[in-house]
Amino acid sequence: MSNIPETGRTPRVQIRLVVIQVLVLSLLLTLGGRLWYLQIRNGQEYTDEAKNNHVQQVVQPAVRGSILDSRGVPLADNETRLVVSASRTELMKMNDDGKAVLTRLADVLDMKPKDVMDKVRLCDAKTPQPCWNGSPYQPIPVTDEATTQQALQIRERAEDFPGITAEPTAVRRYPAPGLANTAQVLGYLSPVTDDEIAKAQDTDSPYLRSDQVGRSGLERTYDKELRGKAGVTRYEVDNLGRVIGQQRSDDAQPGANVITSIDARVQAVTEYELNQAMKAARKEMDRNTNQHYKADAGAAVVMEAKTGRVIAMASNPTYDPNSWVGGISAKDYAKLTGKKSNFPLLNRAIQAQAAPGSIFKVVSSAAAVNAGYEFDGDYPCPSSYNVGSQVFKNFESRGYGNITIGRALEVSCDTVYYGLAHKEWLKDGGMKPKKDAKNWFYKTAHQFGLGAETGIDLPNEVTGRVPDREWKQKYWEANKDAWCKQGKKGGTYVQQLAYEGCLEGNLMRAGDSVNYSIGQGDTLVTPIQMATIYAAIANGGTLYNPTVGKAVVSPDGKNVRQIAPKSHGRLPMSKKTRDQIDEALAGVATRGSAAWRFGGWPQDKIPMHAKTGTAEVYGKQTTSWFASYTEDYTIVMTISQGGTGSGASGPAVRKIYEAMYGLNPKGEQNLKKALMPQPQVALPTIEPDGSIDAPKIAPYEPPKDPLDEQTLAGPPASPVRRD
């Protein structure tokens, strides 16, 4: 067989062949080991990575739920706009990256080709706006203001516009029914931020890049309910982003509707009357400063006294919430947040705090009774009250002799409260407080809910302030360094104040306590707090958390979650005291400080209770306060730098009541014209198809021929203060 002579295999070659074999085997074992490591040990990790690799999500945004008033009138809803979008994935498949298509599209839409191309490019660090910062697999909106004509052109010439769609899409709208703008209560939406996306990633309601998020007001509080759930279609894509299969799709679930206790008509009246009152105040002369009142801001709250539900809430200055829709322009944003426009985004009903002035006296009256003073006792009401060398004058330096606490409320006698507060201050130890100091006036204020949030279902409510001993101490610790630096004995007023603050700002002085008893000094309250308190007096003593949201109803109307009124406490007063204060507040409207504004009011049919307040603010004009209630409703209005309570706010509050009860200025009731003679209890129905049978409403028409003021004032003005 073999022609070649056999040679003996040498051991060297044989050994080396074994070495080769061992080397080969070890290489194969290395590969096997590594394979096991990748596939079996770490397999899951790579499986997950592979999933991320090839699955892309396309999102169909959910239609946001509507915000309705108590009868179903939409305050915030959606309108359908024709949105033209471009699919990047489709465009990129074309030879020229879709340039030709986009140029044709620009022609149809009357836009510049460059603008269109800029809109569909992807954002990165080097690309300035406009650019698309969402998923590249998402259709990118080119315009949301396409006309039907343009949309039809795009659809009919589909072969000219591959990858371009023209679809009707829901866009947020704030229709301001009957001119009820309701801006600060509704809030607004703006696009979700990267931080929020990251934070919500692992929760049950993750954000999508395209999401709009409620930033304030009801849009924020009820954001989760309103938002719904976006539909997601998961596509399998290849490395070039081409779709090679559909994995799963979840349909979009529209958001729920929020029914509020707001009545669009009353809201419109409230906004109008607040604005009118401010306009009127600006024509009035301030005798202290010899200038017209500035009336730079104001707020009003209309509340159901028995439930704490908010029927209307106005804040002035205001803005058009529609300016946020579709992205706010830099110019508009600067305008809305600027000092010049006086911060119209603030909801002053819950976010403005000011000294309450005399409307605080209901708190002081209750405090006095709790401290052991008879409500019907005799208390001196001199024209002024001396504390040491300081003289505290009564309003317009009038005296009334000895009067009851009730009468002191009616005529708003300061000196009665000065006396009581001073006595209590001395009893508590004066400058050296006793350990068991009762601090009745401060304790009672806390029990009324002051210095704390009311718990209204609107975000960023402020707490106000009860300037008690603890607060003084803390405040002094925080500020003493600055005061000591700035203070100068016998310097200017401010320097003198700082000097005194530096020395003994941590101590409650007699003057502080006296001032506090009439709602002056460092006391701060919000309009919603005062509305809550006056509503509690009206309803027998329950402090309700004010609510705007009344029910959350699923889009098909089937699922209704009622939002029940919640209470955060009871007023610290007996039923007897409550009745006595109630009577005194009725007296304010009939013969007290507000009487001149309520001439002709049908007190026998609709008993009116009121309290006026005129708070002094250092360096500014007085704040006008007006707190009032009937059996069913509470209305509080305040105007910053607006003058006196009864002067500036009184007539406006009366007009709101008149509109609600259908009264004319003479006090004659016409129930047909009444917007809301009783609180609205029934919820509006939402049909299974999502439609709402809401009544049509017309803008508020203020009474055209107001009777002249003398008639309004009724009987000749009684010799009482008109603060």
Place this chain on the structure above:
Amino acid sequence: MAGTGGFSVSGYGPERGTWAKLAARDSVVRRLDWPLLFSAVALSLLGSLLVWSATRNRTQLNEGDPYFFLVRHLLNTGIGFALMAGTVWLGHRTLRGAVPVLYGLSVVLVVLVLTPLGATINGAHAWLRIAGLSLQPSEFVKVTIILGMAMMLAARVDAGDQTYPDHRTVAKSLALAVVPMAVVMLMPDLGSVMVMVVIVLGVLLASGASNRWIIGLVSAGVVGAIAVAALGVLDEYQINRFAAFANPELDPAGVGYNTNQARIAIGSGGLTGTGLFHGSQTTGQFVPEQQTDFVFTVAGEELGFLGAGLILFLLGVVMWRACRIARETTELYGTIVAAGIIAWFAFQSFENIGMTLGIMPVAGLPLPFVSYGGTSMFAVWIAVGLLQSIRVQRPMSA
């Protein structure tokens, strides 16, 4: 057994029929290494499935025909099989006489690559385009280096003049290998050069050349590698390719992308894989060059640990049989040829699979039998033919 039973019709007489001849005890067919042949066929057929899966969606490559690569891979396998049969029929000893011609031809072909006839594919200028066919001459060079060196080294040993090849012979045989290697280096096709270096080592080991040559060669290789890196002879892309296997983040858009996607594909296969045609990485074409250099990732993803392990096992069988053939033959020429082939297959498989697993740098080398590619397929089947021939023609021990 043929020829032992009374009813047997085969095995006797001077005029045996073809089938009888094939079945005869000393027939070529009976003496073929069947496990080797079976494994090589199995690897090629498995390869055709993997290549098919990797390419049926690659419309830019397959001209819209999902079977384009499947058909061609099978055709290549068929041609390869025929080349193997031809090699066995001729016999490696007959071929021994033609080695100088074959060697010369292969050197001419690699040189031609450097002329305008050459073509660049994937950064390597390693291809010849002749009459619409792409040829990678460096694959043939691997065979001719083995044959040429074996011929020189074994000549005097097999003649009984020497126990081991002397230094002069070793030096001459090295010179013979270095010429085509230098040309391939110029292309540059670094992967092939690396394989050739390992082939030379295997050949020298099996030839019984002095240890000094082995040690010297290995040290020279290490020093050379360091020098190449230090002197910046390599192009930027080559260095990136080299570094990114360990750290894909080094070059995430380039080679790092390849290695990363390859690792994801293999890792996501798990024990049993996603099933043929169902791998998302493969269907989505996330792994570049998946039908050629990265074909192992298809097995990893779609056939899982079991399928990928089967490929390793079959390659193991091929090399195990080759080792047996190398040891069993008594002529040095056959031993050296077999050892060269083992070194070639073993290193090329290790490098190819190793780079998909992220333990070896990325180099453009096909996986023997499995990867798509005509020249490579022909070359490995010729090698199988050589191995079979060595076994078939081995001197029978009495």
